[in-house]
Amino acid sequence: MRFQTLPGFRDFFPADLAVRRWIESAWHKAARNAGFEEIDGPVLEALELFTAKSGAEIAGQLYAFTDKGGREVALRPEMTPTLARMVAARGAGLPKPIKWYSVPEFYRYEKPQRGRLRAFFQWNVDVIGSDEPAADAEAIACACDALRLLGLERDDVVVRINDRRFVARELAGLDVAEADQADVLGLVDKLERDKSAATKLDDKLGARRADALRALCDAYPLQRAPELESVLNAARDLGVECELQPDFRIVRGLAYYTGPVWEIFARGPVLRAVAGGGRYDKLIAALGGPELPALGFGMGDVVLGELLAEKQLVPPTRRRVEVAVVAVTPELAGQARRLVAQLRSHGFAAEAPYGAPKLVKALRAADAAGATRAVIVGPEEWKDGKVVVRDLSSGDEKLVAATEVWRTLA
């Protein structure tokens, strides 16, 4: 093979793309049913747009380069900075809340591995301009609705959720210094996966305070987090049927979260995150936009696609054509093409062979293309303006007027 895809990038052959389009269609449907409008931004942006949010060190994980005009640019690794720019440009004139979603591809220069590629599609759903718990709940409901549309059942997934305001109150109550909070939350985040995290937490905070944090991870005192309880109630009202599990370990490292933070996991031998989001009330302004509370989530196509394939939820690939029109003699090929035009203008996926294959071969090709019916244009029938419509599974045939073929097939 002379040429290959770059590591971590994918070719989408028809069967592959059909899966991606099916996932995307669930994303579109869930978002639109919840009243979100679709946006998109450029694949390439000024590098500064991303470093302004994540710091200069993010450049090392991006496809960043200098363009021919001397601009420092990068392939987008996420949507939020672009979203903030768009809100800054037009948000002042829009009714609030702004409810936007997108299905962009993102690019990260990371080591490719199972579930993590260098280019992946991600559904992004954001609410800008509301600080109501029902807004957080709607984002969770929308994410769960897409998973339901894809065939996942209530017991297949769990939403683990926490609230950064509650976390901040608990850490303040334990006298954890501001400067230590990021480290401490990083260790809390790792408690489940990394045994050394518990020891490190002891070292950092002493046993008493570390125990207090571990106790919060074991049993969430929801009565002390009323803002989270409001979100959970509104999510239930909005139809979320899967488990909503308050979990102190869900902190989502990113510094800009200010309220509810949550991840949706697929249950299984290991929990796999399929979506994550949270409230980021200060970020739009920090990125040059207006001061508006905001929240959002992302759901990628890679882990989700693996999961749906494992559960055999991926539907069979659609047929390439519905109807094949076949001329019995080369002289009738033009008539066959006219019937194809008739069928296409009535919305059928139809085709005729380009050349003049023998009937048996043409019908075999029609079957391979997925056609369920063939229209056979033979010289005897054609003299009377008729053609044969053949059911390719049963073999049943009927004679119909050529001008009425589309009606017969409808």
Next chain:
Amino acid sequence: MRFQTLPGFRDFFPADLAVRRWIESAWHKAARNAGFEEIDGPVLEALELFTAKSGAEIAGQLYAFTDKGGREVALRPEMTPTLARMVAARGAGLPKPIKWYSVPEFYRYEKPQRGRLRAFFQWNVDVIGSDEPAADAEAIACACDALRLLGLERDDVVVRINDRRFVARELAGLDVAEADQADVLGLVDKLERDKSAATKLDDKLGARRADALRALCDAYPLQRAPELESVLNAARDLGVECELQPDFRIVRGLAYYTGPVWEIFARGPVLRAVAGGGRYDKLIAALGGPELPALGFGMGDVVLGELLAEKQLVPPTRRRVEVAVVAVTPELAGQARRLVAQLRSHGFAAEAPYGAPKLVKALRAADAAGATRAVIVGPEEWKDGKVVVRDLSSGDEKLVAATEVWRTLA
């Protein structure tokens, strides 16, 4: 404004993206009705994939850079090299002809101007593995079908078409040396737009031969190009209703075309090209694929979008929500959300306010969001398990059982 898009790149706000999605939906529909399957490839490819087709000098027009692994890479400027790679990888096992289409975004580092951006979407339709004229005709018919679906009428566009085999015969008949043919065709291509091209053609070939070429441009001798006549006939059979105009000036500079070459122009004060394609029988093998005849075309979103806007064919933006559910008192907000969940699960785009606005304000917001109906949850009606469904244009109201709201709205 702190951040801007890069020159030649676009933000797609909801109204902008709705136009793009509408154009894309016509592309998808026309391609599927004609039996094409959708593929996609990576946005980023090895630079060599593009220089192998177009020469090293193409790199100057690309977003090309060295990635962090030291690879020379470029944002894709077109689909054909990727297509050739995909055919090389899997084509041998697929039934022929292969009928593939795609709707990728392409990137070129060119001076942005009206109708030409640095990032644009393009519909690509290709047939691989057929040398029949009906295959060329089907591509033309498919392109025309998309334009028809977008509202353009037969007199709005013209397909200008030529055949590189005929061109080669004519040039050979005039004893134009192989080495001069590219230059000569370049001048023929410019005859219409650049007055100096006629003089240059005289200088290059002498008046007799230049006159002969100009005569071909004035009147196309279709009887001497039977391969083109077959394409035209098949295209008519396949339902192409707009003018099919043989034109010796349509040569499409690209060296790899080997048969029919064509462009679709929108008529108007100036002709504007909205699509172009042709047969490239040697290219797949030259790019490392199998020896398969092939043809295809591209249709971009930028000029087409301008044209459709000028002709006022762009449909109004879809409503963000269909139904708003509004609680009259804050205590009923949860019930309103449960009705929202009911409506969404039945496929309605529905929402409730996140907070507890007054009824008048909520109804105004519902109207602004495009809702045509509101479901009003009031304390008196709710005692009986009922809600009011209000038609927001007529003001008509009716009382219905809460559990049956979705049925009432269907």
